[in-house]
Amino acid sequence: MSTPGSLNGRNRILFPTLPRGEVVATFESYPEAQEAVDVLARADFPVDKVSIVGSDLKSVERVTGKLTWGRVALAGAASGAWLGIFFGLLLVIFSPTVSLAFVLAALLLGAGFGMLWGIVSYAVNRRRRDFTSVQQVIATSYSVLVDSELGNRARNLLASGGAEQQQPAAPAGWTPPAQPQHPSDPPPAPPAAAPPVAPPVAPPAGNDNPPAPSA
Incomplete structure (x- = not known):
């Protein structure tokens, strides 16, 4: 009699589940999806959080010749x-x-x-x-999935070809605020810089005597 633990482990091997996450890119061929994962890997992205899922599988038999x-x-x-x-x-x-x-x-x-x-x-x-052929199982489209919290970073890397986008420099004297409590909350914007102060206007030269009072 098998124990529940061993039975559950065997079911996980025999019946694998589909990966869950956020689709960051979709391609028509597997080499394109593989190249996208290579771009993420070269950018030190955690590729263990990435999956390639093929959709709408089709069995294709290509005839290579006559026997x-x-x-x-x-x-x-x-x-x-x-x-x-x-x-x-x-x-x-x-x-x-x-x-x-x-x-x-x-x-x-x-x-x-x-x-x-x-x-x-x-x-x-x-x-x-009376003929020779080669059978293949291919998908109509291939989607690249990553964990939900890494979706924005993966999209930015794929859009820039693997280069990390630099954040704009903060103004002088600005301290970074505390991190938001929830990852989905947007961070607060930095305070606007103060407008420059105009220099004082000097009086016109050539008239040093004050005007005489009227009678």
Whole structure:
């Protein structure tokens, strides 16, 4: 009987959950999303808080060519030759008395068996599948997610290409205020600088005598 702790740990491995956070950028291809994460990494951003999520997955099968007897025989011989070389070298490593001629014989035997197996398989499946293809699972879009408290910093880094934006210098004599209690509260603005004081205006020169009083 399994304990609840081990069962919960196994469920976390078998059924992973989607990452939660804030979408800072969306791209059409995975290399573009990977380049965005590289930009954040070069800027010393905590990349362990970043995830790439692909949306709208599609299975794509690309046809690479048509199967023929010659291509089937050549592909089977190549795969069999690699397998023969592997076993031949393995025996040479563990049995120093075995000569390299055994490796050549294993190569030829592997190529022959591989060619035979490929021809037999093609003869059986020829009616159902007469072409070669490569299957891929791709997404329509790729989103870069970060933790909510790091969303603004990630956007600024991606917009500036990884360079941190410098904050404007504070005026002389201004002390930074206390940090807000909640991260979402905007910080207070610095006080406005005092207007310059105009110098005193001197009296006009050339008239030193005061005016005479009237009778």
